[in-house]
Amino acid sequence: MNSISDKKIERQSFVIKIFRVMRLFVLFLFTSVTLAMATNTYSQNAILNLHMENATIEDVINSIEKQTGYHFLYNKNIVDVNHKVTVSTVGKPIAEVLDGLFENADISYTISDKHIVLNKKGIFMQVTQSKAITGNVVDMNGEPIIGVNVVEKGTTNGTVTDLNGKFSINISPSSTIVVSYIGYVSQEIRVGNNTNIVIELKEDTQTLDEVVVVGYGTMRKKDLTGAVSQVRPDKLLKEGITTVQDILRTGVPGLNVGVSSSAKGGGSLQVRGQRSLSANNDPLIVVDNVIFFGELSEINPQDIEQVDVLKDASSAAVFGAKSANGVIIITTKKGKSDKPSVRFDANWGVTAMGRQRKVYDADGYLDFRSDWFDSQTGFVNPGKYRQPTSENLAKYGLTLDEWRAMSVDKGTDDEIWLSRLGLFDKEKENYFAGNTYDWYDEAYRTGFKQDYNASISGRGEKMNYYFSMGYLDSKGQVIGDDYKSIRSNLKLDATVSNFLTLGANVNFQDRTDGNLAVAPGDVLQKNSPYSTPYEDDGSLAWHPMGENPLNMGYNYRFDKQYKDLERGYTTLNTILTAKVKLPFNINYTLNFTPRFQWYHNRYHESSQHPEWKSKHNGAVDREQTSRFEWLVNNTINWDYTFAEKHKVNLTLAQEAEEHRRWTDKINARDFTPTDALGLHYVNSADKLKSSFSTDDTHSTGDALLARLFYAYDDKYMTTLSVRRDGYSAFGTSNPRATFWSAALAWTFTEEDFFTWEPMSRGKLRASWGSNGNRGVGIYDALSNLTTGSGPYAYIGSNSSLEEISMLYVSRMANPNLRWERTTSWNFGLDFGFLNDRITGSLEYYNMPTTDLVMSQSLPSITGFSSITTNLGEVQNKGFELTLNTLNIQNENFEWSSSINLSLNRNKIVHLYYTFEDVVDENGNVIGRKEVDDQKNKWFIGKDINEIWNYQYEGIWQVGEEEEAAKYKQVPGDPKFKDIYDVENRRYSNEDKVFQGSTSPRFRWSFRNDFTFWKNFNVSVNIYSKWGHKGSEEFINSGYQAERQNVYQLKYWTPDNPTNNYARLGASNVASGGERIIDKSFIRLESIALEYNVPKKYLSKFHIGGLRVSGSVRNVACWTKEWQYNDPEYGSLVPVSFNFGLGVTL
DSSP states (O other): HHHHHHHHHHHHHHHHHHHHHHHHHEEEEEEEHHHHHTTTTTTTTTTTEEEEEEEHHHHHHHHHHHHHOOEEETTTHHHOOEEEEEEEEEEEEEEHHHHHTTTTTTTTEEETTTTEEETTTGGGGSSSSSSEEEEEETTTSSBOOOOOOOEEETOOEEEEEETTTTEEEOOOTOOOOEETTTTTTOOEOOOOSEEEEEEEEOBBBHTTTTTOEEEEEEGGGOHHHHHHEEEGGGGGGGGGGOOOHHHHHTTTTTTTOOOOOOOOOOOEESSOOOOSSSSSSEEEEEEEEEEEOGGGSSOOOOGEEEEEEEOSHHGGGGGGGGTTEEEEEEEEOOOOOOSSSSEEEHHHHEEESSSEEEEEEEEHHHHHHHHHHHHHHTSTTTTSSSSHHHHHHHHHOHHHHHHTTTTOOSSSSSHHHHHHHTOOOHHHHHHHTTOOOHHHHHBBEEEEEEEEEEEEEEOOEEEEEEEEEEEEEESSSSOOOOEEEEEEEEEEEOOOOOOOOEEEEEEEEEOOOOOOOOHHHHHHHHTTTTTSSSSSSSSOOOOOOOOSOOOOOOOHHHHTTTTEEEEEEEEEEEEEEEEEEEEETEEEEEEEOOEEEEEEEEEEEEETTTTHHHHSEEEEEEEEHHHEEEEEEEEEEEEEEEEETEEEEEEEEEEEEEEEEEEEEEEOOOSSSSTTGGGOOOBOOOTTTTTEEEEEEEEEEEEEEEEEEEHHHHHHHHEEEEEEEETTTSOOOEEHHHHHHHHEEOGGGGGGTTOOEEEEEEEEEEEEEEEEEEOOOOOTTTTTEEESSEEEEEOOSSOOOEEEOOEEEEEOTTTTTOEEEEEEEEEEEEEEEEETTEEEEEEEEEEEEEEEEEEOOOHHHHHHHHEEEEEEEEEEEEEEEEEEEEEOSSSSSSEEEEEEEEEEEEEEEESOOEEEEEEEETTTTEEEEEEETTTBBBBSSSSSTEEEEEEEEEOOOTTTTTHHHTTOOOOOOOEEEEOOTTTTTTTOOGEEEEESSSSOSSEEEEEEEEEEEETTEEEEEEEEEOOOEOOOOOBBOSHHHHOOOOOOOOOOOOOOSSSSSBBBBBOOOTTOOOOOOEEEEEEEEEEEEEEEOOGGTGGGOOOOEEEEEEEEEEEEEEEOOOOBBTTTBBBBOOOEEEEEEEEEO
């Protein structure tokens, strides 16, 4: 009753939580719309103060925009804005200023809300024998586009669209109009007999990604001097993505994204190889240009506009002591349309099992045990462990009496046979009753995911807003693996005055984190097919295999009814921003980012469980952790262009941060009189058998930053930066460090001498920089005072017996502990061919990491076993290629491709700087070498993940008995190369050799996107990891195989000799020796389809857009040698089938 009641309470609590969030959603929705409507008008009586002599109209227009917030729309090919004027006005309305400005210019204007549309006076009068054409220009969502240039081809006759995306123009009969706008693909339309045209412009992704976020600001892609890759998730939404890792998995060369088969999803991130042996190797995460201290699950992929990955030291150096492992910058969405845009997206997914290694079924289980005992007895009694059927007796040349005489077991023939196979009484009982059970039904299920997201966004004259809410409910393939998350994001930017903008970005998440999922290995292996989870009366069985202490089985559902768990996080991330426009084009930005996180863990094991009553008589674990951390950032930016060719951008920044964590734990045991209230009440636990603990942490940091960018004539560019970091985790002698960087770039295709027409873009880049890694324990530099395992007894001054706990220093302080430092050289080439139908980049990098934070052994005389210090050096170098192609583009079909290739070579250059003599065969010292760390398998000059083991040579075969016996082995046992002590047939470390790395040597991905008839999109994505190695199970030598089921094996028998797999129960005298094979694979990662319903079918329902999508993820995997489990996912391989629906209003 308790568990049912608790589940009911849990459901009610969750429903209440949903309603609360929905209520907040409605409140924010109302507020956002009200703000949008309130700012939908703008005074045309804005007052101007201008004094400009002999300035171009364009310069005057720019000054007016800065003072008023108005935005001018015009076509430079039509409107002459280079005309020189002199303006001197104080306190005049904008309309009066514009009348005077254009009085002697051939320019007319129209003011509508915040837009001022410029045109040429009397432009339509220049056209003879013309006809009037009207039209409407919209984007792919049906939203009107303001300020689109509409020009009659081959003339200067043109106009621009108004606030509703409409235009009107007089053109010559049978002429063509050219429609163009920044960020969209231009179109040429032959008018013919049409007098009214609706034109839909498609986003130009090659133009949209011109702006790249580089940390503490943005840059045009053409101005980049470092290695930066960008991913825009728009095309990926049809693939049913639910995590940030899904966005990044194949789009960035040099970024390795791990996989996860859990309901939560996700995966690890690593940029350009592993840099550290013991410190953190994760890249720094930055959200909306502010360092993010949370985890990626807190960010909804639906809220992401773009992701920029800074890979070289020059790009990442502005983040100093946090950026040695690269930087991933996430930019979230903001309002784009003048009208409120409401969007709803839903995605449903079903997850099935992909490549899988199964345990034996009923027949296979008996055959396996027969082969097992044959192998254990040296195959000397053929037929003894086989069922005495007439076929088997004939096969082995035995009579039934001869077969019975092979053992002293009594009973029927089948009873004798099952006894010889070692089956327990419960298994025999079920065998004769014809009861078998497929335990996969107790371990796995068909997973199901539902992901709902709603958003409203827009912009007014003084307000830009974006609000979203998402709900994710994911049930994994493993029974009990459940994950739920509510995510919400509110982003507001308000223009308070001409010089001040205030913003708030609030991110909320409430998620489960941990569950009572079954352990598939326990269920599948500890239970044979001849055991069931039920007793004869239908109740759940405690011991499915019976009461034999060798193996009583495991019933997950029986245990689960006596367990209860509540575990999860609630987080609130905020970014509060103030932007001030100062004179001389200087901008000041203040960011304050408080973050709150609450973690709870409440777990109960009931005393009603038959075993747990005597074990602990009820157990409750309760833990609460609160985190509060903040970062304040002050940034000054000056952006100026001199003489139209000298562009300067200077950034100065100051940061300070603080992190606090408070943890309280209770482990309550032995409840009296009862633990019926479960995890909700711990007062009745025995205090002497319970434990209580706290753990609080505190750290601080600060930084100063300067970055200078200079470009001359958009040809020659340089970026210089310096950052001074401080962090409390490092030694008192090294609390701070300085990190420098420099970069150069040359756009050679802008040179007059470059006339090769096929190449449309070309830029060479070179950079150098240093970054730090502060991902170490925040108290590793300090000594630690702790208690011993006491209490200890002693005689007090009054001769009484006293008890004390020992207090002692367990860690030696190191005041000289400092940052790990990565220094990087990067050389790159950006290119474009055939008017950028082919674009891409080449990168080469060399990155040594020095001052590795490691544990150095100390002599016992010091009283400490080790000290944390800076030692060692690791080097990463590699090559990357990105290639994007537009293969075909016509009215009804488009095909584009993206290819990414990366190669990384990693090696350890130094470890502990301890050396030993190198001697020749006569004992003469011929040199010195640095000592390897064999315990951790780290070797000088080798990959961090190098495989060092005995060299596998195959399996001893029939006919090699004499040689095998020298190693105390028999045919069917594995043999390894004996190098060092051949005479005594003994294996040691001297026999081990290097056999490759577990890290892939190459990674590549190949993505193709197809568009049919403008509305139907198809994408196919493939990626591969190549050149790494690993070991699969090839020996089953443990005792468990005698008493448990096992995953299906390939194994050696006299009738099936092989050199790849040993016999069952084989003897491996080279302890730990493995068969190393190639782990390379190619994965068909996704196939996705999307259909956008044409606007003409939706307009009468007042729907702006309707998207229907379907996808399959993790479709197939091809391996070179790997056979058992998936080389990347392991034993649990999810194949997901997704269906999505998106509606825009």
